[in-house]
Amino acid sequence: MKVRVDEDKCCGFAACLSVAPKVxxxxxxxxxxxxxxxxxxxxxxxxxxxxxxxxxxxAIVIEE
Known part of the structure; x- marks a missing residue:
């Protein structure tokens, strides 16, 4: 599994950081x-x- 962040869509809400701070x-x-x-x-x-x-x-795109 690979993941990428679409920087054009990211608004800095930081939900990802609160859910997956190691990632x-x-x-x-x-x-x-x-x-x-x-x-x-x-x-x-x-x-x-x-x-x-x-x-x-x-903004987070998962590629399996």
Whole structure:
């Protein structure tokens, strides 16, 4: 599973950070950034999916 953030859609709401703090952070421009390059580890996939669902602008894109 890979994930990316559509920076054009991200509004900096930080729902992803509250749901998956080991996967996401917010940068100085208030845009979500990934803390993991490449494949999301198995133990973080559930919270990553939850973060994508929690995003109010659908800025988190999951690629299986």
């Amino acid at each position: 996401f952070d917010i940068d100085s421009d208030q845009i979500a950034v990934l803390l993991i390059d490449g494949e999301i580890p198995e133990d973080l996939r559930g919270c990553t999916r939850d973060a994508a669902e929690a995003c109010p602008t659908d």
